[in-house]
Amino acid sequence: xxxxxxxxxxxxxxxxxxxxxxxxxxxxxxxxxxxxxxxxxxxxxxxxxxxxxxxxxxxxxxxxxxxxxxxxxxxxxxxxxxxxxxxxxxxxxxxxxxxxxxxxxxxxxxxxxxxxxxxxxxxxxxxxxxxxxxxxxxxxxxxxxxxxxxxxxxxxxxxxxxxxxxxxxxxxxxxxxxxxxxxxxxxxxxxxxxxxxxxxxxxxxxxxxxxxxxxxxxxxxxxxxxxxxxxxxxxxxxxxxxxxxxxxxxxxxxxxxxxxxxxxxxxxxxxxxxxxxxxxxxxxxxxxxxxxxxxxxxxxxxxxxxxxxxxxxxxxxxxxxxxxxxxxxxxxxxxxxxxxxxxxxxxxxxxxxxxxxxxxxxxxxxxxxxxxxxxxxxxxxxxxxxxxxxxxxxxxxxxxxxxxxxxxxxxxxxxxxxxxxxxxxxxxxxxxxxxxxxxxxxxxxxxxxxxxxxxxxxxxxxxxxxxxxxx
Amino acid sequence: xxxxxxxxxxxxxxxxxxxxxxxxxxxxxxxxxxxxxxxxxxxxxxxxxxxxxxxxxxxxxxxxxxxxxxxxxxxxxxxxxxxxxxxxxxxxxxxxxxxxxxxxxxxxxxxxxxxxxxxxxxxxxxxxxxxxxxxxxxxxxxxxxxxxxxxxxxxxxxxxxxxxxxxxxxxxxxxxxxxxxxxxxxxxxxxxxxxxxxxxxxxxxxxxxxxxxxxxxxxxxxxxxxxxxxxxxxxxxxxxxxxxxxxxxxxxxxxxxxxxxxxxxxxxxxxxxxxxxxxxxxxxxxxxxxxxxxxxxxxxxxxxxxxxxxxxxxxxxxxxxxxxxxxxxxxxxxxxxxxxxxxxxxxxxxxxxxxxxxxxxxxxxxxxxxxxxxxxxxxxxxxxxxxxxxxxxxxxxxxxxxxxxxxxxxxxxxxxxxxxxxxxxxxxxxxxxxxxxxxxxxxxxxxxxxxxxxxxxxxxxxxxxxxxxxxxxxxxxxx
Numbered sequence: 001x002x003x004x005x006x007x008x009x010x011x012x013x014x015x016x017x018x019x020x021x022x023x024x025x026x027x028x029x030x031x032x033x034x035x036x037x038x039x040x041x042x043x044x045x046x047x048x049x050x051x052x053x054x055x056x057x058x059x060x061x062x063x064x065x066x067x068x069x070x071x072x073x074x075x076x077x078x079x080x081x082x083x084x085x086x087x088x089x090x091x092x093x094x095x096x097x098x099x100x101x102x103x104x105x106x107x108x109x110x111x112x113x114x115x116x117x118x119x120x121x122x123x124x125x126x127x128x129x130x131x132x133x134x135x136x137x138x139x140x141x142x143x144x145x146x147x148x149x150x151x152x153x154x155x156x157x158x159x160x161x162x163x164x165x166x167x168x169x170x171x172x173x174x175x176x177x178x179x180x181x182x183x184x185x186x187x188x189x190x191x192x193x194x195x196x197x198x199x200x201x202x203x204x205x206x207x208x209x210x211x212x213x214x215x216x217x218x219x220x221x222x223x224x225x226x227x228x229x230x231x232x233x234x235x236x237x238x239x240x241x242x243x244x245x246x247x248x249x250x251x252x253x254x255x256x257x258x259x260x261x262x263x264x265x266x267x268x269x270x271x272x273x274x275x276x277x278x279x280x281x282x283x284x285x286x287x288x289x290x291x292x293x294x295x296x297x298x299x300x301x302x303x304x305x306x307x308x309x310x311x312x313x314x315x316x317x318x319x320x321x322x323x324x325x326x327x328x329x330x331x332x333x334x335x336x337x338x339x340x341x342x343x344x345x346x347x348x349x350x351x352x353x354x355x356x357x358x359x360x361x362x363x364x365x366x367x368x369x370x371x372x373x374x375x376x377x378x379x380x381x382x383x384x385x386x387x388x389x390x391x392x393x394x395x396x397x398x399x400x401x402x403x404x405x406x407x408x409x410x411x412x413x414x415x416x417x418x419x420x421x422x423x424x425x426x427x428x429x430x431x432x433x434x435x436x437x438x439x440x441x442x443x444x445x446x447x448x449x450x451x452x453x454x455x456x457x458x459x460x461x462x463x464x465x466x467x468x469x470x471x
Numbered sequence: 472x473x474x475x476x477x478x479x480x481x482x483x484x485x486x487x488x489x490x491x492x493x494x495x496x497x498x499x500x501x502x503x504x505x506x507x508x509x510x511x512x513x514x515x516x517x518x519x520x521x522x523x524x525x526x527x528x529x530x531x532x533x534x535x536x537x538x539x540x541x542x543x544x545x546x547x548x549x550x551x552x553x554x555x556x557x558x559x560x561x562x563x564x565x566x567x568x569x570x571x572x573x574x575x576x577x578x579x580x581x582x583x584x585x586x587x588x589x590x591x592x593x594x595x596x597x598x599x600x601x602x603x604x605x606x607x608x609x610x611x612x613x614x615x616x617x618x619x620x621x622x623x624x625x626x627x628x629x630x631x632x633x634x635x636x637x638x639x640x641x642x643x644x645x646x647x648x649x650x651x652x653x654x655x656x657x658x659x660x661x662x663x664x665x666x667x668x669x670x671x672x673x674x675x676x677x678x679x680x681x682x683x684x685x686x687x688x689x690x691x692x693x694x695x696x697x698x699x700x701x702x703x704x705x706x707x708x709x710x711x712x713x714x715x716x717x718x719x720x721x722x723x724x725x726x727x728x729x730x731x732x733x734x735x736x737x738x739x740x741x742x743x744x745x746x747x748x749x750x751x752x753x754x755x756x757x758x759x760x761x762x763x764x765x766x767x768x769x770x771x772x773x774x775x776x777x778x779x780x781x782x783x784x785x786x787x788x789x790x791x792x793x794x795x796x797x798x799x800x801x802x803x804x805x806x807x808x809x810x811x812x813x814x815x816x817x818x819x820x821x822x823x824x825x826x827x828x829x830x831x832x833x834x835x836x837x838x839x840x841x842x843x844x845x846x847x848x849x850x851x852x853x854x855x856x857x858x859x860x861x862x863x864x865x866x867x868x869x870x871x872x873x874x875x876x877x878x879x880x881x882x883x884x885x886x887x888x889x890x891x892x893x894x895x896x897x898x899x900x901x902x903x904x905x906x907x908x909x910x911x912x913x914x915x916x917x918x919x920x921x922x923x924x925x926x927x928x929x930x931x932x933x934x935x936x937x938x939x940x941x942x943x944x945x946x947x948x949x950x
Contacts (some may be wrong), residue, residue, distance in 0.1 A: 070523040083522070090516050092523060187751075191522040196750035224525050225753050302750055305555050308566020309520050313616070329559055352557070352745035361747060 003029040009061045009156040009209040010236075013102070016059035023060030024049050027104070030062045033153045033471065034107050039129045039138075041148040043067050044075045045107035056102025058216065063103040064154035066145050067111050069095050069200075070189040078191040079111040079141075081124040082336025083316045092189020093221045094158060094200045101216035106154055109144030113338045114307065115165055115193040117141050118410055121401050122340040129397075130173060131469040132435055136394040139169030145203045146173035152470040156204045156213060162194050163295050164389075164414025166201040167426035171389035171438020174428045174466045176455070177203045178210045181445045182421035183228045185214075186221035192306040194299035195226075197418045205466065207427060207456040211236050214448065235449050237456030242278030245454060247441075248382030249280055252288040253413050258391045261432030266388045269429045269439050272461050273386065278454075283378045283385065287370040291416040294371070296408055297351045297364035298419075303341075304348030310336060343404060372420040379444040384454055387413045389426040389438030417442050425455045428464040436466070479677040480712065482705045483685075484634035484670055485588075488647060490626045490657045491595060491665040492535045497622035498594040499526030499569065505619035510600075518622035520564030525751045526594075528553075532624035533755055535656040536576050536592050537765035539626050542650055542772050543587045545580030550756045551591075553749040558742045561616050562596040569594050570627075572746045576755055583646050583774055586631040592755075597621035626656075632671065632682065637701035641694045644668055649773045649796045661692050668697055672704045674712065683708075684718040688725055689735065700725035703732055776801060784808065784815035790823045800827065803835040806842035807849075817849045825863055829870050839873030840866075848876035860932040861885040887933050893926075896934075897942045900925040911947055919943055 004012050004026045015021035027049035034045045042064070052060035070076045070088040077083040095105060110128040112120055120127040120143030128144040130136040131151035138147040142159025146169035149157050159166045161179035170177025178201045185200040192198060202213035215234035221227045254266065270280055312318035312332030319331030337345070351360035378385060391410060400407045417424045424442035431437065439458070443451045496503055500517035517524045540547050554572035575591035597618040628647070634640045648659045648666060658665040668691055673683035688704055691697040703725065708718050720738040725731075757765075771779075777795035780786045786794070794801040804822045808815045826835065826845070835842075848865055851857045857865065857880050865879050880886055900922050901908050910918035919940060926939045 070521075076522070078522070086522070088516070088521060088523065090521075090524075188525050189523040192751075194750075223527060224751075225527050226751065301747060305557050305565075305567050305745075305747070308557060308559065309522065309564060311559060311561075311566060313561050314519070314564065315521070325561065349745065352747050354743045354745070357745075357747070 005029050005033065005152055005155070007155070008205045009058070009103075010212050012061045012155055013057070013059040013212075016061070023052060027060065027062050027106070030106055030154060034064070034148070037148070037153055038471075039131055039134070039147045039151055039153070040126055041110055041128045041138075041144040041151065041153055042107045043077065043079075043110050043125055043144070046105060050099065050104040052102050052104055053100060056100065058098070058102035058212070060102050060104060061155050062106035063098055064107055064109050064145055064148045064157035065095055065105050066142050066157070066159045067108040068115055068160050068191050068193075069158070070191065071095055071105060071108070074105070075108060076191070077124070078115070079113045079123040079125060080336065080338070080341070081317060082310045082332070084124075086316050088189075090189065093186035093223060094217045095189065097219065098158070098213065098216055103156075103213070103216070109142070109148055109157060109159075111144055111159075112141035112165075113341050114191065114303070115141040115160060115162055115198075116303070116340050116344055118164070118168055118407055119395070119397075119400065120144065120169070121397065122338055124338055127397060130394045131471065132174065133394065136396050136435070137172065139172035139390070139394065141165040141169070142177075142203060143169045146170050146175055146177065149173070149175045149203050149205060150466060150469040156202060156209050158200055158213065158217070159203050160190055160193075160198055160200050161418065162197045162199075162299060163418055164411050166203060167389050167414050167424060167438065167440060168411070170203050170426045171428075171440075172394040172436065174436030174464065174469060175203055175205060176207055176210045176425065176427050176459075177201065177438075178214060178425045178448075178452075179417065179423060180214060180218060180448060181230070181423045182418070183226050184218045184230050184423070184446070184448070186219070186224040186227045188221055188223040188227075192302075194302040195306060196302060197295075197299055199418070207237055207425070207452055207459045210425065211452045230448060231446050232449065234452070237452040239453040239457040240460060242273055242276040242454060242457055245278045245384065246382045247273050247278050247280055248283035248378055248385040250283055250285040250288065250378070250385060250387065252285050253387040253416070257409075257412065258388055259393070261393060262388050262391060262437050265430040265432055265437040266439065269386070269458070269462070272458060276457055276461055281382055283382055285371070285374045285378060285416065287367060287374050288412075288416045290367045291371055291419055292408060292412050294364040294367035295411070295415045295419060296347065297360050298368065300344040300348030301351045301361050302348070304345045304352065307337075307341065307345055312336075340404065368419045371416050375416070375420045375422055375444070383443065383450065385442045387440045387442070389413055389440040393432050393435035393437060413440060421445060423448050423451055425451050427455050427459050427462075428466065429462060430464065436464075480674040480709050481677045481679070482635055482701075483632045483673045483675060483682060484636075484640055484701060485632035486630045486634065486640060486644065487669040487671070488628045488644070489595075489667040490539070490628065490651060490659065492532050492624040492626060493655070493657050493665075494529055494531045494535065494624050496529055496531075498529050498532055498592070498624035499622055502622065504623055508619055510615075510617035510619060513619040514621070518564075519618055526569055526749075528752060528755065529624055532592060533576070533757070534761065534765055534768070535624075535654075536590065536626050537757060537761065538654050538656055538768055539590055539628070539651070540577030540580065541765055541769055542654055543577065543580040543582050543590060543628070545587060545590060546578035547757060547762070548574055548576055548578060550574070550754045551576040552754045553592075553752045554746045555749050557745045560596070561614065562599050562621070564597065564618065564621065568596065569749055569752070582650065583643060585633045585643050588629045588631050590626055590628045593625050593627060595620055595623035595625050632673075637698040637705065640670060640701055641698045644694060644697060645796065646773065649798070653770050653772055653798060655770075661694070664692065667692065670697065670701050670704075672701060672708065673718070674705060674708045684720050686718065686720065687722045688732070689722060691725060691727075696725065696727045699727065699730065700732075703730055707732060773798070780804075780819070784819065786816060786819040790819045793823050793827075794819065799834045799836070803842055807846040810843035810846045811850065813846070814849050814853045817853050818846060821845060821849050821866070825866055826870070829867065838870045840869045841873065844869050844874070844876055851876060851880065855935065856880070856887060857885060858887045858933050858935045860927070860936075861887070864932070884931070885933050887935055893930070893934060893938065894942060896926055896929050897922070897939060897946070900929065901943065901946060908947065911943075
């Protein structure tokens with residue numbers, strides 16, 4: 001007998017509303033799956049189903065939440081030992097909005113420490129595993145959320161995307177991941193990595209679920225001055241064709257560095273776009289080649305300040321047996337932070353230092369402006385831009401941990417969009433050697449409805465089967 | 472050969488003033504401001520800097536900052552931004568202070584004779600309480616943090632190095648304080664820390680136009696300490712330079728108990744604050760409505776009022792300043808002048824002289840004196856109906872008991888002695904003091920005091936001293 005866990009979030013919500021499925025039973029089924037998690041996807045699982053507001057549109061379909069989001073009274077550790085056991089006194093706006101809409105929190109998912117990583121291997125609690133092949137990484141930083149959704153441990157999840165942290169793990173795990181326009185979803189209660197880039201987004205089994213979660217997450221928030229919400233309501237996607245749509249293909253993000261298996265799936269997707277009535281056009285994003293360099297200055301610079309508060313004075317880990325204030329700071333941070341976090345704090349501190357600021361942070365900001373201008377120019381010619389999400393499929397655990405730069409370079413397809421503040425989605429495009437390959441569609445700011453519609457049409461045509469990853 | 476005369480040195484001083492704004496809530500969250508509540512009771516996740524929290528700018532603080540900028544004649548930035556100022560300290564829960572850096576809300580301006588460089592908005596740090604005898608961190612056994620103050624809105628005002636003496640620094644700070652008080656944007660209490668002043672001090676040879684190496688003297692919490700601290704630092708620097716040494720750039724602490732100056736940190740130990748634009752906030756871009764609202768909220772400012780009292784009423788500059796700097800006195804003066812419109816200079820002299828000395832710390836409206844009664848008393852003096860000394864007695868009665876000056880004069884028989892009656896009294900006094908008359912004739916004009924004194928005694932002070940002198944001279948040296 002079905003327990004409802006084979007359904008998408010939208011389907012489950014529909015059946016609950018129709019009285020064909022019990023929300024508490026669904027929650028219990030998922031709770032059992034999450035508690036028995038062998039992928040290390042969850043860092044914490046709820047004991048019982050929280051009360052769901054009567055008539056809430058999402059009906060009580062449980063939600064996996066990246067550990068970066070604060071939730072009142074619940075461990076919220078950002079994947080870091082420095083916040084081990086930290087239980088905040090308040091709940092993030094996005095989590096609160098989704099709970100109010102009827103998606104109560106099922107558990108907190110594993111992630112790269114403070115969202116710094118593309119493989120989940122920088123998590124202070126050990127990496128989550130890729131459900132398609134447990135010897136491989138799930139991607140990062142929202143790797144736990146992607147793995148949980150792909151494995152069917154949760155119907156849907158939310159994560160955060162700074163340089164690709166929703167889209168890339170979605171790609172590596174064969175699920176849908178949407179990064180909304182910067183400012184669409186409140187950042188209040190998201191433990192900050194790089195404030196000008198961080199944006200929350202859904203990780204789901206299909207495009208409809210992504211649209212559904214987005215519609216309930218987005219919205220202006222008086223607690224976040226940079227959050228304006230979306231100018232129009234999110235409409236559930238219905239498009240079956242791409243007639244009249246021009247899709248741009250930038251050589252800078254689709255050429256060199258893409259591994260052959262990924263290229264194959266990408267090229268098949270381009271043919272599908274044409275078959276659905278869309279037209280392809282090559283467009284230039286000339287400054288994208290500097291995007292990685294700019295990103296790895298700006299994000300660490302902001303992080304170096306955002307992570308200064310973890311000083312052992314008031315919460316989280318505090319080093320014992322120290323003689324003075326300076327040693328308290330040094331010991332706490334030495335013991336609490338992992339190598340990748342320390343590396344980025346050092347890079348960011350250096351980039352902001354007197355005498356270096358203009359050469360590093362200043363230059364990076366100028367590149368950022370150029371990248372945004374590139375996209376603006378491109379969107380005068382095309383409606384959407386298509387690229388692979390990741391140049392590779394999921395790689396084996398440990399393969400790249402010794403070479404941080406090689407790991408950074410893997411982000412080159414996903415980093416330009418956050419720098420420009422624009423939305424992008426990753427959907428499964430097919431398999432390469434039995435591992436999922438993600439296709440990324442990016443549009444201009446606030447074009448979420450168009451992106452979702454196009455992704456939906458493509459999704460129907462592709463007919464990706466993710467059942468091999470289900471537990 | 473003699474030594475060349477010692478070089479004279481000119482102090483060059485700039486001030487940095489932190490003003491706590493008296494808004495209802497903190498700079499970036501909705502916590503109420505604290506006035507001595509139990510420690511850590513006025514806090515929330517935002518002002519505690521908990522992970523995931525974000526600042527939101529207090530609109531009232533922006534309004535107050537615009538008012539301050541307008542009062543200081545500053546250029547107001549069409550778009551100003553917040554920056555993060557990064558450093559580790561337990562009173563700074565985020566590890567950075569949200570402040571303004573290269574584009575402050577208020578640009579160049581001027582107050583009185585000192586140019587204002589800029590004024591910007593920022594958040595106050597929390598309060599560290601050091602357990603131990605000295606109350607300072609160096610010898611403390613433990614320190615605790617009270618976050619009630621953390622996040623209180625501050626305006627930091629920075630002057631150009633236009634100040635040339637400790638006395639001028641303190642004088643200007645008084646003008647700033649009364650201006651801010653008049654604006655109603657702050658409690659401006661130095662002892663309680665709602666007005667805090669640091670001074671950047673350097674010296675240079677008289678006549679030089681170059682700036683010397685400066686030191687920063689922190690947190691002098693009264694006008695007296697500011698004067699003493701700056702004077703001590705000028706003396707210290709002068710001694711170093713006279714001995715052939717060089718002043719080193721450093722941050723200094725002035726101990727008001729001992730008068731000693733000690734180093735807090737040297738230039739090498741100075742922080743690299745790694746300022747960068749605060750990504751959690753958007754720029755402040757004052758709208759026409761915001762500017763209009765701030766302008767409409769501006770009261771008449773002390774400097775303007777002093778100028779007006781001088782030009783409209785002909786008051787002396789000193790009296791006008793005093794009346795403008797103590798707005799309650801200015802208000803009383805203007806109320807008095809308004810009752811009969813006459814003798815504004817006389818009323819001004821009486822308010823700043825006799826009345827002020829009787830008031831002490833009281834406001835005029837805490838006494839029985841009505842503005843109209845003072846105006847009538849001054850008119851009686853000016854019109855010769857009552858002598859100055861008698862009028863002082865009347866004022867004393869008015870302040871303590873109130874009433875009408877004319878009635879008091881009548882009841883107490885204080886009307887001015889004059890006419891034939893006064894002449895007779897003068898004749899008698901001259902006859903009684905023949906030796907004094909003799910001395911005056913011999914050229915000792917001071918001797919007239921004895922005769923005037925005798926007349927005053929005989930008239931119980933109701934005679935006009937000037938009139939008495941005239942009558943005496945007339946009798947001794949007939950024209």
